[in-house]
Amino acid sequence: MHIRFTKMQGAGNDFVVLDETQEILGLTRAQYRFLADRHFGVGADQILSVRPSPAQGIDFEYLIHNADGGQVEQCGNGARCFARFVRDKGLTHKDEIRVQTMAGVIAPRLEADGRVTVDMGRPVLEPERVPFDATGLQPVTQGFTQKWPLTFDGQAHEATVFIVPISMGNPHAVQLVDDVDTAPVAQTGPLIENHPRFAQRVNAGYLQIISRAEVRLRVYERGAGETLACGTGACAAVVAGIGLGLLDGRVDVHTRGGLLSIAWAGGVQDPVLMTGPAVTVFEGQIAIPDLP
Numbered sequence: 001m002h003i004r005f006t007k008m009q010g011a012g013n014d015f016v017v018l019d020e021t022q023e024i025l026g027l028t029r030a031q032y033r034f035l036a037d038r039h040f041g042v043g044a045d046q047i048l049s050v051r052p053s054p055a056q057g058i059d060f061e062y063l064i065h066n067a068d069g070g071q072v073e074q075c076g077n078g079a080r081c082f083a084r085f086v087r088d089k090g091l092t093h094k095d096e097i098r099v100q101t102m103a104g105v106i107a108p109r110l111e112a113d114g115r116v117t118v119d120m121g122r123p124v125l126e127p128e129r130v131p132f133d134a135t136g137l138q139p140v141t142q143g144f145t146q147k148w149p150l151t152f153d154g155q156a157h158e159a160t161v162f163i164v165p166i167s168m169g170n171p172h173a174v175q176l177v178d179d180v181d182t183a184p185v186a187q188t189g190p191l192i193e194n195h196p197r198f199a200q201r202v203n204a205g206y207l208q209i210i211s212r213a214e215v216r217l218r219v220y221e222r223g224a225g226e227t228l229a230c231g232t233g234a235c236a237a238v239v240a241g242i243g244l245g246l247l248d249g250r251v252d253v254h255t256r257g258g259l260l261s262i263a264w265a266g267g268v269q270d271p272v273l274m275t276g277p278a279v280t281v282f283e284g285q286i287a288i289p290d291l292p
């Protein structure tokens with residue numbers, strides 16, 4: 001099978017975007033993995049599939065698959081690229097689009113300066129809904145949130161780190177670090193991602209506070225490894241920082257791939273707003289092998 005694709009990136013988090021508005025491709029998990037492979041396929045952190053939505057008032061549906069082929073609930077940088085894609089392809093003329101994801105409906109808006117702002121919905125702060133199993137753990141309360149000890153028992157990197165579990169539709173564990181450049185992302189990222197207390201696995205965020213309005217962030221993503229930026233990770237990190245009393249409501253998040261601006265009014269009913277770039281890199285066609 002030959003398929004056409006668009007390669008996109010948002011702050012360096014890169015995507016293969018598939019237009020399935022006319023025909024559902026029905027790719028297997030192994031075929032998503034093949035597309036994401038940087039040696040044998042196109043190469044991407046995630047694959048985004050754009051489909052029409054059957055629901056009234058919803059413009060599109062978009063599916064997100066991690067580089068490991070697994071389908072996931074939400075992707076912030078992907079949402080911005082999705083919005084740029086449907087406008088550039090003439091699939092809609094709207095500036096504000098409503099799109100169904102596995103985690104619910106989100107609303108990207110194209111800005112006059114070329115960036116995209118996405119209403120990412122409300123953060124979920126209750127550990128059990130992340131889901132994080134806090135049974136038997138003693139939290140440390142700081143600000144209006146809690147940090148939980150996470151221990152890597154009997155592992156090469158035996159340690160306890162304090163994390164704030166947050167869901168932005170997908171699960172995140174945010175920890176504070178002194179300096180993201182020296183944070184042990186490659187060592188502890190996989191241990192946190194696969195920690196048994198996170199039943200759905202988790203994205204591991206390493207947050208360095210610079211001021212009340214500026215942070216640096218690295219994220220070891222579930223199913224993709226460390227990426228140059230993670231949009232939902234930036235939202236979760238800012239929510240955690242505000243919850244801990246360390247940040248104000250508007251924060252510039254410096255990632256290794258670029259700048260994301262996050263705003264959150266601080267109430268559990270308040271949505272998190274994310275603004276950042278969305279860029280088309282190239283278009284192409286690829287032959288996909290039969291991979292069951």
Ligand SMILES: N[C@@H](CCC[C@H](N)C(=O)O)C(=O)O
Nearest residue numbers: 075076077170222230231232
């Ligand atoms: N890069 C994304 C998040 C993609 C999904 C994530 N790896 C997960 O498994 O939840 C973003 O920009 O949010």
